[in-house]
Amino acid sequence: MKQLVTTEEMQALDQYTMTEVGMGEDVLIERAALAALESLGAGNFDLSNVLVLVGLGNNGADGIALARLLHQLNITVALQFVGNVSKAKPAVKRQLKIAEACGVVRSEKSDFKQASLIIDAIFGTGLNNDLPDGLQKMVKAANHIESTVVALDIPTGINGTTGQVMGAALKAKTTIAFGYEKAGLTKGAGKKTAGQVVVKDIGILAPKDFKFSIKAK
Numbered sequence: 001m002k003q004l005v006t007t008e009e010m011q012a013l014d015q016y017t018m019t020e021v022g023m024g025e026d027v028l029i030e031r032a033a034l035a036a037l038e039s040l041g042a043g044n045f046d047l048s049n050v051l052v053l054v055g056l057g058n059n060g061a062d063g064i065a066l067a068r069l070l071h072q073l074n075i076t077v078a079l080q081f082v083g084n085v086s087k088a089k090p091a092v093k094r095q096l097k098i099a100e101a102c103g104v105v106r107s108e109k110s111d112f113k114q115a116s117l118i119i120d121a122i123f124g125t126g127l128n129n130d131l132p133d134g135l136q137k138m139v140k141a142a143n144h145i146e147s148t149v150v151a152l153d154i155p156t157g158i159n160g161t162t163g164q165v166m167g168a169a170l171k172a173k174t175t176i177a178f179g180y181e182k183a184g185l186t187k188g189a190g191k192k193t194a195g196q197v198v199v200k201d202i203g204i205l206a207p208k209d210f211k212f213s214i215k216a217k
């Protein structure tokens with residue numbers, strides 16, 4: 001059975017798993033990164049030169065943890081922030097500290113064309129408005145480059161509930177959805193932009209009486 005969720009439902013389930021059940025935020029982030037690593041290993045991806053684009057929310061935290069795991073497998077990884085790190089969520093700062101302690105180096109400006117694979121960890125379920133103008137330009141330029149993109153959870157710029165493009169959206173070959181597939185990846189621009197969707201369990205739990213707005217199929 002496949003259960004789709006809206007971004008609001010996913011956020012509620014994340015919160016329930018952390019605050020009611022007691023699963024730590026960093027545990028979920030680690031599991032998301034491990035799940036992504038497993039999907040990369042199972043797919044036919046060129047991992048010779050990986051570029052991880054990282055945002056300031058927990059989607060970025062997943063990306064940093066993944067960069068660390070790749071680095072520890074001796075894979076060449078560049079970690080590039082999109083936005084000012086000083087404004088990042090605490091989970092991002094924690095992950096960055098761990099990654100740097102493990103030897104991951106931040107790159108200021110990467111050549112997207114040189115990357116064999118781009119990991120999109122810029123925005124996930126927290127996107128609540130159109131992408132900032134500068135990021136829209138970057139996304140549009142990246143869409144013209146041949147490099148393969150793998151999106152973590154949701155392609156950046158896609159509304160996870162409606163599938164609409166929020167200014168611009170980064171086209172992925174594969175999207176690794178955490179916990180549940182977001183409804184927006186099954187319709188309209190969201191479906192086209194997400195490419196192949198792989199759903200990975202990361203330990204998210206739902207209360208017994210949780211009312212999903214979309215019927216499972």
Ligand SMILES: NC(=O)C1=CN([C@@H]2O[C@H](COP(=O)(O)OP(=O)(O)OC[C@H]3O[C@@H](n4cnc5c(N)ncnc54)[C@H](OP(=O)(O)O)[C@@H]3O)[C@@H](O)[C@H]2O)[C@@H](O)CC1
Nearest residue numbers: 014028029032057058059123124125126127128129130153
């Ligand atoms: N929660 C969990 O425990 C888990 C979450 N997980 C992962 O985290 C993802 C969700 O994380 P997230 O909620 O931090 O959202 P994300 O999309 O990374 O960043 C949003 C940030 O950007 C901001 N912002 C929003 N729109 C903007 C705009 N247009 N332009 C500029 N800024 C904008 C917004 O700031 P705000 O406006 O809310 O102040 C916020 O700070 C999820 O997809 C999954 O990958 C998993 O690891 C499992 C555990």
Ligand SMILES: [K+]
Nearest residue numbers: 120123152154
């Ligand atoms: K993403």
